[in-house]
Amino acid sequence: xxxxxxxxxxxxxxxxxxxxxxxxxxxxxxxxxxxxxxxxxxxxxxxxxxxxxxxxxxxxxxxxxxxxxxxxxxxxxxxxxxxxxxxxxxxxxxxxxxxxxxxxxxxxxxxxxxxxxxxxxxxxxxxxxxxxxxxxxxxxxxxxxxxxxxxxxxxxxxxxxxxxxxxxxxxxxxxxxxxxxxxxxxxxxxxxxxxxxxxxxxxxxxxxxxxxxxxxxxxxxxxxxxxxxxxxxxxxxxxxxxxxxxxxxxxxxxxxxxxxxxxxxxxxxxxxxxxxxxxxxxxxxxxxxxxxxxxxxxxxxxxxxxxxxxxxxxxxxxxxxxxxxxxxxxxx
Amino acid sequence: xxxxxxxxxxxxxxxxxxxxxxxxxxxxxxxxxxxxxxxxxxxxxxxxxxxxxxxxxxxxxxxxxxxxxxxxxxxxxxxxxxxxxxxxxxxxxxxxxxxxxxxxxxxxxxxxxxxxxxxxxxxxxxxxxxxxxxxxxxxxxxxxxxxxxxxxxxxxxxxxxxxxxxxxxxxxxxxxxxxxxxxxxxxxxxxxxxxxxxxxxxxxxxxxxxxxxxxxxxxxxxxxxxxxxxxxxxxxxxxxxxxxxxxxxxxxxxxxxxxxxxxxxxxxxxxxxxxxxxxxxxxxxxxxxxxxxxxxxxxxxxxxxxxxxxxxxxxxxxxxxxxxxxxxxxxx
DNA sequence: ACCTGGTTTGTAACCGGTTACATGACCCAG
DNA sequence: CTGGGTCATGTAACCGGTTACAAACCAGGT
Numbered sequence: 001x002x003x004x005x006x007x008x009x010x011x012x013x014x015x016x017x018x019x020x021x022x023x024x025x026x027x028x029x030x031x032x033x034x035x036x037x038x039x040x041x042x043x044x045x046x047x048x049x050x051x052x053x054x055x056x057x058x059x060x061x062x063x064x065x066x067x068x069x070x071x072x073x074x075x076x077x078x079x080x081x082x083x084x085x086x087x088x089x090x091x092x093x094x095x096x097x098x099x100x101x102x103x104x105x106x107x108x109x110x111x112x113x114x115x116x117x118x119x120x121x122x123x124x125x126x127x128x129x130x131x132x133x134x135x136x137x138x139x140x141x142x143x144x145x146x147x148x149x150x151x152x153x154x155x156x157x158x159x160x161x162x163x164x165x166x167x168x169x170x171x172x173x174x175x176x177x178x179x180x181x182x183x184x185x186x187x188x189x190x191x192x193x194x195x196x197x198x199x200x201x202x203x204x205x206x207x208x209x210x211x212x213x214x215x216x217x218x219x220x221x222x223x224x225x226x227x228x229x230x231x232x233x234x235x236x237x238x239x240x241x242x243x244x245x246x247x248x249x250x251x252x253x254x255x256x257x258x259x260x261x262x263x264x265x266x267x268x269x270x271x272x273x274x275x276x277x278x279x280x281x282x283x284x285x286x287x288x289x290x291x292x293x294x295x296x297x298x299x300x301x302x303x304x305x306x307x308x309x310x311x312x313x314x315x316x317x318x319x320x321x322x323x324x325x326x327x328x329x330x331x332x
Numbered sequence: 333x334x335x336x337x338x339x340x341x342x343x344x345x346x347x348x349x350x351x352x353x354x355x356x357x358x359x360x361x362x363x364x365x366x367x368x369x370x371x372x373x374x375x376x377x378x379x380x381x382x383x384x385x386x387x388x389x390x391x392x393x394x395x396x397x398x399x400x401x402x403x404x405x406x407x408x409x410x411x412x413x414x415x416x417x418x419x420x421x422x423x424x425x426x427x428x429x430x431x432x433x434x435x436x437x438x439x440x441x442x443x444x445x446x447x448x449x450x451x452x453x454x455x456x457x458x459x460x461x462x463x464x465x466x467x468x469x470x471x472x473x474x475x476x477x478x479x480x481x482x483x484x485x486x487x488x489x490x491x492x493x494x495x496x497x498x499x500x501x502x503x504x505x506x507x508x509x510x511x512x513x514x515x516x517x518x519x520x521x522x523x524x525x526x527x528x529x530x531x532x533x534x535x536x537x538x539x540x541x542x543x544x545x546x547x548x549x550x551x552x553x554x555x556x557x558x559x560x561x562x563x564x565x566x567x568x569x570x571x572x573x574x575x576x577x578x579x580x581x582x583x584x585x586x587x588x589x590x591x592x593x594x595x596x597x598x599x600x601x602x603x604x605x606x607x608x609x610x611x612x613x614x615x616x617x618x619x620x621x622x623x624x625x626x627x628x629x630x631x632x633x634x635x636x637x638x639x640x641x642x643x644x645x646x647x648x649x650x651x652x653x654x655x656x657x658x659x660x661x662x663x664x
Numbered sequence: 665a666c667c668t669g670g671t672t673t674g675t676a677a678c679c680g681g682t683t684a685c686a687t688g689a690c691c692c693a694g
Numbered sequence: 695c696t697g698g699g700t701c702a703t704g705t706a707a708c709c710g711g712t713t714a715c716a717a718a719c720c721a722g723g724t
Contacts, residue, residue, distance in 0.1 A: 003471050049443075051444060093445075115386070116387075248610065
């Protein structure tokens with residue numbers, strides 16, 4: 001026996017489907033009598049409305065599609081938490097699609113959401129502007145997070161990488177560090193690129209040299225990068241990693257090699273994931289959850305029919321100084 | 333101008349909707365001619381099928397509903413990652429519903445998924461067996477994770493809390509610890525209860541006393557618990573926290589008070605979140621992602637029509653010894 | 665020329681809701 | 695007693711796909 005439908009309820013309550021629908025949607029113009037018959041029938045049959053059918057006829061799903069790359073660790077959970085908080089506050093659900101590979105797959109994932117969601121939040125720092133522009137279905141409202149350019153004129157929320165990096169440069173230079181290493185994040189990732197470029201520019205402006213080595217945002221890559229540098233005998237007195245995971249890996253490599261932090265080498269990360277606080281890592285604090293929250297908020301406003309500026313909202317991060325650069329901060 | 337529908341495509345290609353559907357679904361019996369006309373029309377109109385309508389007519393959504401409480405931190409991201417990995421491997425999406433409050437809300441969340449998903453994975457350690465049984469819509473396939481009892485006869489995947497706790501007891505006793513504190517997790521949470529009860533039983537069996545203090549799984553509660561104990565002047569030589577977050581809080585409180593770990597007090601957690609490795613925390617390794625993966629796997633098998641044992645699958649965790657109990661492990 | 669069998673194609677019903685519009689009941693004023 | 699207004703209710707179309715079934719078509723065989 002299949003699940004009951006609204007017609008089953010109507011039959012049982014001896015009324016029309018229209019009346020059942022009216023009762024279920026709490027419309028006013030229904031007699032007491034009808035209302036009772038319907039609620040009884042609903043209870044007796046254990047009827048639960050079919051959300052899919054409802055969405056189809058209303059052209060409204062109350063779901064938001066979230067497309068994001070295969071993140072590791074806390075960045076993922078934080079941003080999803082931020083979105084979820086905002087979504088459930090407004091009665092929306094999140095439809096998640098983790099995109100593992102290339103642009104082809106991303107485009108498919110977004111298309112697959114047509115008709116399932118009212119709008120999209122897209123986190124795709126690995127796609128180029130064009131790839132993005134034609135992956136996003138034309139008439140679907142979408143908000144982008146940390147993408148390059150302004151693909152398709154969609155509104156976006158972005159992290160001000162330059163400002164964060166600038167603060168790092170200032171801090172390291174004021175500590176008197178002269179030979180600085182930057183471990184860059186995954187190749188092709190827009191955040192990785194922006195951070196590396198901005199860091200290089202910021203240091204050049206201050207007359208300090210940087211060497212950039214390639215990482216991929218994983219802890220292992222940070223560790224490997226430092227191991228390689230140490231082995232090569234290259235001297236350096238500060239390391240700025242493109243994210244906290246790599247900074248953590250770098251720290252481990254330094255500890256293992258007996259290099260004193262921060263006395264001999266200062267270490268700075270980016271993101272301020274919860275782990276950073278625990279290991280006393282100086283880092284750039286990005287309220288990740290807030291980024292997600294803002295993106296969702298903006299999308300919901302658009303769905304509610306509000307006018308959107310269409311612009312890119314910049315979120316300025318803040319430097320948090322801890323013991324990997326400041327010995328006095330060691331206590332915690 | 334609204335999004336194109338299959339009928340628009342049919343009109344443009346001068347064929348029937350049936351033919352368009354056949355082309356889109358790669359059925360064999362379509363002439364070369366028709367196929368080309370359709371693909372051209374699809375391209376020209378930028379047509380993307382409406383997944384919602386498709387699901388309705390096929391009674392298949394290719395989505396799995398995930399209901400879980402408002403988790404903090406890495407447990408959440410790990411379990412979702414595990415599920416997502418398995419889901420996307422099989423062409424499914426995840427519809428997330430974070431349930432913040434009581435049983436009423438949970439029931440609503442699950443009902444709201446009817447017609448949007450093909451099955452449910454439910455993580456509800458805070459609900460009683462009855463609450464769960466009547467929150468889950470009758471004819472929706474569902475797999476439970478870490479719930480009490482066998483609500484509604486749904487298959488489940490569970491963590492063998494007793495086995496993990498047993499190992500902790502063994503370890504602490506073999507280290508010669510005699511005055512042991514357990515910081516319990518959130519009241520009413522089945523995992524918290526199982527761990528506390530099993531730990532008490534295991535220690536009694538070994539003739540060692542335990543004192544149980546109440547926490548709520550947050551880092552702050554772990555910190556507060558230890559602060560209170562230290563202030564009260566109570567003596568103890570080991571702390572076993574109901575999860576890693578509380579253990580981390582406990583560690584911080586001990587460090588701040590100048591208590592040496594593990595010499596004076598040994599500390600053990602539960603879960604093995606990534607952070608644990610970084611702070612050298614001895615803990616019970618759960619492989620959270622695998623739990624999610626298994627639950628999803630099982631659900632997909634049921635959806636594929638396979639016979640399910642209907643039983644509760646127990647996952648045995650393993651003790652990982654690090655420097656908060658073993659000085660020799662301090663290196664990492 | 666006609667029948668047969670196989671293939672391609674189109675029509676229309678269906679999935680499970682919502683809702684515009686028509687209908688009928690009822691009440692009150694004239 | 696009739697006409698007009700209000701209100702509750704029902705009928706049927708619609709949302710955008712899929713697909714059973716029937717019709718049309720095209721050979722090949724006799």
